[in-house]
Amino acid sequence: AELGEAPLPVHHRKQWEFCAMARYLKDLGVVGPGKRGLGFAVGREPLASWFVKQGASVVVSDMPQSGAFAGEWNSTAQHAAEIESTWRKGVVDKDLYAKRASFIPVDMNHIPAELLRGTFDFTWSSSSLEHVGTCELGLEFFLNAMSALKPGGIALHTTELLISHEHAAADNPHLCFFSKAMFEELAEDLALEGHELVGGPIDFTVGVRDARDFDSAPFTLQREHIALSDVGHVHTSILIIARRGSGTPTPDDQLTPEQRHRRERRLARQSPNATQSATRDPAVRLPAQHVGLRDFSASSMLAHTGDFSNPVVRRMLGRMGEPIANCHRRQWEFAAITNALEQRGLLLTGNIGFGVFAAEDGMTTYMAGKGARIAILTPEPVTIYRPNLGVKKSDVTSRVHVELTTQSPVEVLTALDTQRKFDFIYSVTATATFRDCQSMLRFMHLSATKVRPGGTAAFALTISILGAGSDGPERCELTYGALRQFALDMQKLGFNTTVPSPAVGWVTDADDVDQPPYAAVDHIVYAHAAQ
Structure with missing residues (x-):
């Protein structure tokens, strides 16, 4: 009352x-x-007036009129643009409120x-x-x-x-x-x-x-x-x-x-020099060339996430010995990342790659067959050689080093020599290895900083379709907003960071998912280090 x-x-x-x-x-x-x-963001709520009535003085704020959602809040009478609109009639005298209250527009991301x-x-x-x-x-x-x-x-x-x-x-x-x-x-x-x-x-x-x-x-x-x-x-x-x-x-x-x-x-x-966040409103974004983002649908490789109809993916699956008829999202990850690294000329003889928690797939054999040397980190033994790809086993065993570890990927990357740079780093099916989503984002950030100029870090991970994410402890499902923020942060470090579009290629119906309520699909994020 x-x-x-x-x-x-x-x-x-x-x-x-x-x-x-x-x-x-x-x-x-x-x-x-x-x-x-x-x-902060007081709108037209009654608290500021009540605080003044108790004898306090207040500085009240709300988002600037140019804010992405100011118009929407105005339409529901919840936004304040000046001091008078923050006063609540019937709670405190208007003149007293004007004496003890002041107003300032504030973006809560940049106080x-x-x-x-x-x-x-x-x-x-x-x-x-x-x-x-x-x-x-x-x-x-x-x-x-x-x-x-x-x-x-x-x-x-x-x-x-x-x-x-x-x-x-x-x-x-x-x-x-x-x-x-x-x-x-x-x-x-x-x-x-x-x-x-x-x-x-x-x-x-x-x-x-x-x-x-x-x-x-x-x-x-x-x-x-x-x-x-x-x-x-x-x-x-x-x-x-x-x-x-x-x-x-x-x-x-x-x-x-x-x-x-x-x-x-x-x-x-x-920091005063920090780039204004573009995550506030997906309809109001900085130009792609400015923030270093390219929508994944613009890629020459894939039109949508998990698109098995793409001939490039189908050809790469065949080269890697993966049965196309299976149409599993993991196969798409293997083919998409391998193809991207090859297109960027990173699988050449003598190039060095780092695979984090690599799975038993044809990916490693294919990369080694191209001449790349690869260090693989894994918590348990894996079979790295596929005999049906036309690659000599001796080439794979001489070019691939597998290291078993009980450490987390973040701990391993943190301990690496800061001068050591890889031509490429990749991670596939690693979402279940992180305690929380922040650890996963930390791993992605560290990985990107460990590649040489012109190198690439590629991450296959799970993102929510419906906006919700799972934050451990058994697996992490990131959100599109978190990936966009990661891209912006990496852009500040000089990376061209490719984030997938929220459009989902192979899911035609919201119910066409396995094990709800965590409706999710695999996406790939690339961080390309500037030359």
Whole structure:
């Protein structure tokens, strides 16, 4: 009622978000006379007005009018472009609000430096993290915004938690749903930066309502709901509260490779010279020649993912001794990567390649038969010679070195001599070997940096068809948004990174998949190092 959300009762998760944040801030003693708050993507919500009524002063922000989705938020009366539209009538006097509140447009992926000087007692956002482009960018915003707080200051952010799948995560340019594993990773990173969660570990217990009691499409603003179902994934609101620490972050040399990689990526994107993210809106992208991306459908090799009708693929399958009649996606991976490396002139005599967790296929025999030397990393013995390809066994055994290892691919690549460069690196069927998607992306990044100028790193991996991804522990399914962000990051390092189109060639129906709900297909990403 104080927030102007009457008449009651209202059973809507947005009201729960507003009330929970107001209650916790008041209980923690950080909202009141003399206190200063900073709100992100406030739109026309009631919290800013309520904070002013309690005696605090606030800086409120929303995406710039030029933002990719500003028009859409305007159409639903949820976007603010100036201070007056953030005032909630009936909560606080308009003149008092104008005196204690100020407005600034803010892109949450690029928070202005003047807001990150540790001058605020509290920061907040309501259902905003999921709209910044990808799940990773949303969690990075949480960490970056901690710098706005004074030591001991409180950050409160609500967002979307998937409750139907513990390890799944939907990662779309406009709306992301976070998994339990992602929030556990956020808690870990907060601690590494010297901060702490308020109240101890995150409680993922779903509220008193039946988990099956959710609203489904078509959604309306008027209909009450506690949880929603999108493409078979049920999600609800979660509130994360963190306190800024007064200590120093954990030194880089004490971090694991995955932790260090997450920090490096976040800090690189904070840089004033960082390229503006193109993941915010798939319909508004930088020119391909500028960001170094080429849609996979423009490739001379394949028209779509998993296209067995392509004559190039069929010829290569025959050369590799793979029965075309099987039409398995793994066969397509073998043929596509081998053909791409051969077209780029990387399978020449004397060239050196590195195969990570290579499978028992004709790929290795074919490459060795062309004259390339290959080091293969694998956790278990594999048969690398195919006798039906017209290649001498002695050529394969002399040119291919197989090394068994219990280390992860990231650990192996990290330990390699930094001066050692391969002509090509490839990975096929390795998605089941990674603990989480961030480890896989770290592996891809490290692999690309280990190829010589003009060399290529090629990765066959699993990507979700319907927008959801699986984040371990048994396998990882990346999202298209995560791959686009990887491409942008690699472009900054001088790579021409090819990311597949979200169009799926061989899946003609959303139900034409094996083992739902993780509807996924294999894609290939190439990172070509500049000459």
